[in-house]
Amino acid sequence: MSEQMTRDRALEIVRDSYTTGQPQSTAVELTGYSRSWVAAEYRRLKARGVSPVAGQLELFDPAPSSSG
Secondary structure: OOOOOOHHHHHHHHHHHHHOOOOHHHHHHHHOOOHHHHHHHHHHHHHOOOOOOHHHHHHHOOOOOOOO
């Protein structure tokens, strides 16, 4: 297994995984960190009130584009 990534980078990946509704197992695979560490970070994000679908909202923004 390759060298473990930095904690800061792993936190970014966990946050992105959480806010796009990805399962914890995806974050574990992407970061190489333990399941318990990822689970704890998911709990922290939930406790802070971060939406598990916040990243998906941008994909479905109903605001019309201002081209023209």
